[in-house]
Amino acid sequence: MEDCKPPVFTFGIIADIQYADIDDGLNFKQTRKRYYRNSLRLLQKANEGWNEEKVKPSFILQLGDIIDGFNKKYDASQRALDTVVRVFDHSPAVHHVWGNHEFYNFTRGALLSSVLNSSTNQQSVSDADEFYAYHFSPTHNFRFVVLDAYDMSIIGREQSSEKYEQSLKLLKDHNTNEDLNHPPVFSGLEQRFVKFNGGFSEDQLKWLDGVLSKADEAEEKVTVASHLPVHPDSTDPICLSWNYNEVLSILQSHKSVVCFMAGHDHDGGYHRDCSGIHHLTLEGVIETPPESNAYGTVHVYEDRMVLKGNGRMLDRVLEYPGNL
Numbered sequence: 027m028e029d030c031k032p033p034v035f036t037f038g039i040i041a042d043i044q045y046a047d048i049d050d051g052l053n054f055k056q057t058r059k060r061y062y063r064n065s066l067r068l069l070q071k072a073n074e075g076w077n078e079e080k081v082k083p084s085f086i087l088q089l090g091d092i093i094d095g096f097n098k099k100y101d102a103s104q105r106a107l108d109t110v111v112r113v114f115d116h117s118p119a120v121h122h123v124w125g126n127h128e129f130y131n132f133t134r135g136a137l138l139s140s141v142l143n144s145s146t147n148q149q150s151v152s153d154a155d156e157f158y159a160y161h162f163s164p165t166h167n168f169r170f171v172v173l174d175a176y177d178m179s180i181i182g183r184e185q186s187s188e189k190y191e192q193s194l195k196l197l198k199d200h201n202t203n204e205d206l207n208h209p210p211v212f213s214g215l216e217q218r219f220v221k222f223n224g225g226f227s228e229d230q231l232k233w234l235d236g237v238l239s240k241a242d243e244a245e246e247k248v249t250v251a252s253h254l255p256v257h258p259d260s261t262d263p264i265c266l267s268w269n270y271n272e273v274l275s276i277l278q279s280h281k282s283v284v285c286f287m288a289g290h291d292h293d294g295g296y297h298r299d300c301s302g303i304h305h306l307t308l309e310g311v312i313e314t315p316p317e318s319n320a321y322g323t324v325h326v327y328e329d330r331m332v333l334k335g336n337g338r339m340l341d342r343v344l345e346y347p348g349n350l
């Protein structure tokens with residue numbers, strides 16, 4: 027994995043921290059332990075690791091669910107967010123992706139005016155009906171796009187909004203359960219039609235297509251990030267975005283796209299698709315035992331990215347599609 031040439035730059039990655047000052051618990055299916063307090067300690071260790079890197083990360087990509095929905099129940103949302111964000115104090119810039127747990131704790135309006143809106147000074151988002159998506163270029167030839175996977179959703183959207191109404195219709199067309207958090211089937215892709223997932227609006231898809239067209243022209247290498255995975259082979263299908271197929275066909279129609287990063291499925295996953303795009307679903311900190319960890323540093327080179335994983339996050343060499 028070692029390379030004689032230094033990378034062009036590096037960046038840190040971490041997902042599903044889901045911090046809460048509560049005792050350990052289990053996931054909904056009772057199959058995985060959740061370490062709510064210890065997730066903060068693992069984030070601190072990740073931060074120490076990034077600070078010790080020879081080439082310090084230019085930024086950290088936080089893939090969503092930074093605090094757990096349980097905070098809302100204890101009226102502790104702001105306190106938990108302040109606690110987690112304080113750990114990042116001495117880090118480089120942090121790019122925050124929004125997941126379902128952001129919306130269990132805060133309204134869209136509150137998120138837009140919070141520290142979790144990292145689009146400030148980028149191409150910014152102005153009102154709560156809009157989607158939270160932006161792009162940035164840390165250095166010449168490389169671009170990152172942050173997507174809003176809950177743009178079409180019944181969590182985080184005002185019940186009076188058109189997006190809520192359309193999302194509820196779509197969800198109910200596919201899921202007839204009274205509790206929409208329960209999947210409509212026990213296996214297969216239809217499982218994704220649950221309330222804790224969401225989708226991308228037509229406007230957001232159009233915007234993404236435009237950003238990627240410009241990146242193609244500029245011959246950039248683009249990494250796209252969202253809380254929800256968009257390739258069925260990179261995740262348990264229950265965690266897929268509702269309209270994953272639409273995003274996927276846009277990504278695959280642009281030569282600039284090299285990698286798609288997501289969280290949500292705490293077991294993690296990886297798949298290289300037919301266009302050579304790497305779909306990386308990051309292991310969640312919340313379900314990582316205290317003696318391990320789940321974060322990485324990505325070393326970006328002209329011809330590939332090298333992920334150096336820690337704990338249960340594996341090392342990976344991500345060659346760019348042109349080098350297939």
Ligand SMILES: Nc1ccn([C@@H]2O[C@H](COP(=O)(O)OP(=O)(O)OC[C@H](O)CO)[C@@H](O)[C@H]2O)c(=O)n1
Nearest residue numbers: 053054091126127207208209222264265290291292
């Ligand atoms: N089968 C299920 C799963 C979940 N719920 C309820 O939905 C809410 C969110 O669940 P949670 O497990 O906390 O969501 P995560 O984002 O941490 O994880 C995503 C997937 O679960 C991973 O597989 C919560 O209120 C659950 O109680 C449900 O009702 N039925």
